[in-house]
Amino acid sequence: MSESPRREHTFRRPARSARAVRAAGDVRESHGGRRLATGVTIAAGFIIVAHLLHTVALAPYFPPGPSPWAAWIALAVVVGVGVVSRFATRTLPDWLYVVLLVGLVAPVWLDVSATAGLIDLGITPTAAAAAGAVLMPVAAIRGTRVPLTVGTVIAIVLAVEALVQVGTSGRDVVTGIAVAATAAFPLVLVALATDGFRRLVGRELDLSLVQSTVATSRSAVGMRASEELAQLDFDAETLLDDVGSGRIAIPLPDDAAEQAGTLAARLRVRLIEGRTDTWLRHAVTESAYLNGQVTVDDPVGSAGLLTQSQRDGLLLALWLLVAEHPKGANTPVRVHLACRETADEASPDVAFDLSIDVSGVARRRVDPATWDAIGSVGEHNVVTRTDGFTVDVSCRVAHSTRPGGPPARGAARSRGS
Structure with a gap:
């Protein structure tokens, strides 16, 4: 079907609908998002405990030298600071968020250093893999892109550590690769679930938002039209007040006459276009999914x-x-x-x-x-x-x-x- 040659009135998305669409992505405190974050946190806790129990089982087989407990202490410090700041401020500041992500370098580095070259003894990183699980609730709260990137980097580091030992460990390297996968795979599942949940909430919120337009009169005046009419009303009153008070003489000077003609033309255009500004036009304009x-x-x-x-x-x-x-x-x-x-x-x-x-x-x-x-x-x-x-x-x-x-x-x- 061909487009109509009639001139279309250009709409701009009102600030109200733009704010509502942005709010749909933040599901921490509403729309069931708290339950999602709680479930992800519990799952992350089980994964971290499993890695900790694995560490306890491997501890007797560590040779003299670095132990895995330094990495676990560093991981506990990072998690503790994050939990305390979350309960204290209810929002995690961006600078502290970055600091905590950078702080994960410490447990990863300490764990990789303590377990390097020990895959043939059955010893693999544990605290570093648990660091990936720590990012699971972060992905549910702060967005998935950054945690998923950090978790992927941790998995790559653990995979590289395992692959460099292929000459001495042989098939035992598979165990190291599996541990590396545990740092990223649960995080990928959380990212998929969280993004899908946010899209669902966003769509439902968008439909609820634009449904408010169905109860308007035949020729609905939208938000943008209201702003234009208010400005036109102010300009016309100012001009009439200047004429009535004698600040502008009659007959009107050229510049004042031109301004009056412009105001009259804009009012006529607004009145004509107002007939087509129905509820449907404004519903399409205010919807994040219909608009465009x-x-x-x-x-x-x-x-x-x-x-x-x-x-x-x-x-x-x-x-x-x-x-x-x-x-x-x-x-x-x-x-x-x-x-x-x-x-x-x-x-x-x-x-x-x-x-x-x-x-x-x-x-x-x-x-x-x-x-x-x-x-x-x-x-x-x-x-x-x-x-x-x-x-x-x-x-x-x-x-x-x-x-x-x-x-x-x-x-x-x-x-x-």
């Missing part, structure tokens, strides 16, 4: 005629369509929504056609709930293409039904789904 992937072509603001139940269904359908990310797909999902008014003198209801053109995802991969949501908007028909599909929806809204009220008659049936 969904375009709306509604020249007369027909979407504002929908009832609240129809709006809920359309918004959910768009959200589910954009949420589809086919594996291996090179092109993102794009949705173009166009509204066209139709005249039906025989019908007592207001009627218009809604076309949803979807590209980048096949019809068979669409969530079945999407068709139920579209069915609540109106009767629909699906036309399949090689690169996507098009959904033609026939919307009917009773004259007596105001937007935000009960659903329109006959809007819940569907065909072609």
Whole structure:
């Protein structure tokens, strides 16, 4: 479906929605994130205890010289400082976070030095591997990228220490490689679980945020429009006050006349564009997932005629369509929504056609709930293409039904789904 040549009004994401999207990534104190962090911490504790018991079992076989306990003492100091600062401030300052990560160098270095060349005796690093487990709750609290990088570096160091002994230890090197894997593999699992959890929370929060737009009037004034109108009102009042107080003479000077003409033109443009600034345009703009992937072509603001139940269904359908990310797909999902008014003198209801053109995802991969949501908007028909599909929806809204009220008659049936 081709893009409409009509000039589109450029929207800017309001600060409220931007802050909400950023907050979705911080799940430490809400959205069930505390339970996730607690579970990860308990799992990390079991791994650390297992490495400590392994150390106790290996201690009698250490030859005279460096022992593994110095590395464990250094690791305990790093963990203790982190725990105390967490309980004392509830937030870990960035500088202390960096210091603690750098502090992990001490137990890793001490443990590698104490166990170097001893794989043939069955002695492997333990405190260094436990340092990787220490990073598991950090990944659940502060983000996964940095802890995963540090854990990978620790695993590489332990793997290199094992591989350099292949000449003297032979097949025993496999044990050293397995210990190196324990420093990174649990951390990878935590990173996958945490990132997936944050994406889930972010999507649900985004849907909850933009659903607040469905209860607005037909021609909704968004946040950006409110700011523009407030500025225009202030400029007009200032100009009128200057004229009324005599600071600007009549007839107006050229610069004042030019300013008055500019204000009048901006007000006319704002009033004309306000007809198309429906709830749908603002829902798309304020959504972190719809904005940039969904375009709306509604020249007369027909979407504002929908009832609240129809709006809920359309918004959910768009959200589910954009949420589809086919594996291996090179092109993102794009949705173009166009509204066209139709005249039906025989019908007592207001009627218009809604076309949803979807590209980048096949019809068979669409969530079945999407068709139920579209069915609540109106009767629909699906036309399949090689690169996507098009959904033609026939919307009917009773004259007596105001937007935000009960659903329109006959809007819940569907065909072609």
